[in-house]
Amino acid sequence: MLRTLDLVLVGAMIAAATITYQIKHDAEVKLEEVRGLQAEIKLQKETIDLLEADWSLLNQPSRLQRLSTAFEAELGLRPIEAEQMAQPDELPGRASDFEPKLAENGADAALTTGSVQQ
Template structure:
């Protein structure tokens, strides 16, 4: 009887060791995934910070004024008068004929895009 009891205990210990190893392996795998995601999140946060700094640099009033002075003749910019700002209700509606012209011209544009999209360029993504 002692022998049967020993075999049962050894089997239970092996099963417990196997389950423990599997749980430990899965936990390590999850921790690696969490670390990878945390690195991605940190990278995205750094990218956002960099883009905010870049936006602040690009929208500085002095820089924009210099660009306006350089491209004044091409842009034909003029200061805004207070009476130019209106509410949504004051904007006239566009006639239906204009909308139909826009739709027909967009259909022509889509047709021309479909024609040019059929040209094979040999890009990296094709043929794989």
């Protein structure tokens, strides 16, 4: 009987060692995936930084002024004149158009929106 118990325990130890090795191997594979993703994230962040630097370079006012002067005739560009601005009565919607309506339950209290009331 002692031999049977010994064989069962040896078998259980071998099964436990196999399971432990499999779990360790899976964890190492996942760690490599995480490291790969971290490398990709770092590369993407560096690319974003480079593109933001390029964007700020392309949007420099002196460069845009030089380009607008160079292509003024081809694009039909003109400086903005004061007459091109909209008058207040030409703008859509007035403040009175956006006043909140009181609830239909007969409440006399007005809603306050943080604006100055007269």
